[in-house]
Amino acid sequence: MFYFFVLLTVVAAFDIEIHNKYETLERSEFVEYFNSLNLTYKIGVESLSSDHKHCTFMNHDINLPTITHDVSFMALPESFDAREKWSNCPSIRKIYFQNICGSCWMFGTASTATDRNCIHANNYKDLSEQDLSCCTDCYENLCSGGNPTKAFEFWINYGLVSYDCQPYNYYPLMKHRYCSQTCVNGVNYYQDKNYGGRVYKVPSDEHQIKAELVTNGPIEATFVIYDDIMDYTHGVYVHKYGENRGYHSVRIIGYGEEEGVKYWLIANSWGRTRGLNGIYKIKQFQPEIQMEDWLLAPMPKGF
Structure with missing residues (x-):
């Protein structure tokens, strides 16, 4: 019965007619057609799909503890935005840009750790994505994806330097020059070096x-992306068309509901020119994209 329900959900989301139009119409025609359908989100003429690189590998073999909350005693708000609750933490408001390197796993790890550091340890230093190039167990070819679980473990065991010490620079990563141990x-x-304390599911x-x-605070999420999310501009994203482009890592920073559709509020690493100034609203529990399947929460050392 469960599998039957999932199948219905997938069919209801993905639309073969829209997909066929996507594959056959000129780009501007397709955008006009799609936006005329009055769906939950809109797309733009400029697509990111040609620039995307597979950037995250899942690793379900790693045994992590699962932490739960006694939600029966919690009055959860109908909507939530971590940028508002922890307005003293500027990192939560930041939108990062991974450029043409498939390094989203680095950003998902370092930015979530930075946010949690600020929230729980009052540490306002941004942690370096670049320093994760020293995590040789995290990747095979750095700009072709990595493992956020192992990246969090690297922060715990070996630490991460600050962004001021090692700012992000995709060029040496693309040229296979990794792990500079200088500032x-x-x-x-x-x-x-700043050290993490633990990571849990x-x-x-x-x-x-x-x-x-x-x-x-913010949670690191890994999910499947399709062409349509790379066309997204605003609204609540529901997968409708396009090919599977692999896994992608982001920060979930909140949640809400728009016109009856519940969504997660996502801070992406594709820059402020993508989505709504870098922010995406993604419909909750879409089986095709697996957003909720592998959620990681880090905590600073001592917490």
């Missing part, structure tokens, strides 16, 4: 995810 600002690399349950967001 561009002259600070001692090893003394600049968040259950694939609406109330548990919301409770974790409200209590502890």
Whole structure:
């Protein structure tokens, strides 16, 4: 019975007629056609699909603890935005840009760790995505994807330096030049390290995810992306057309409901020119995209 329900959900979301139009119409014609359908979201003329690189690998073999909240005693708000609750943490408001390198796993890890550091340890330093190039267990070819679970474990075991020490620079990563153990600002690399305390899974349950967001802050999520999300401009994204382009890592920073559709509020790493200034609203529990299947929550050392 469960599998029958999932099949119905998938069919109801993906639309073969829209997909056929996507494959056959000129780009401008298709955008006009799609936006005339009055669906839950709109798309733009400029697509990101040709630039996307597969950037995340899942690893369900790693045994992580699963932390739950007693939601029976929690009055969860109908909508939530971590940028508002923790307005003292500027990192939560930041939108990052991975450029043409498939390094979303680095951003998903470092930015979520940075947010949690600020929320729980009052540490306002941005952690370096670039330093994760030293995590040789995290990837095979760095700009072709990595493993966020192992990346969080690297933060815990080996630490991450600050962004000021090692700012993001995709060019050497694309050229296979990794793991520089020096700081561009002259600070001692090893003394600049910040260490994580633990990482755990968040259950694939609406109330548990919301409770974790409200209590502890942004969550790192890995999900399947299709061509249509790379065309998204605003509204609530529901997968309708396009090919599977692999896994992608982002931060979930909140949730809400728009015209009866519940969504997760996502901070992406495709820059502010994509989505709604870098923010995406993605419909909850779409089986095709698996957003809720592998959610990771890090905590700073001592917490």
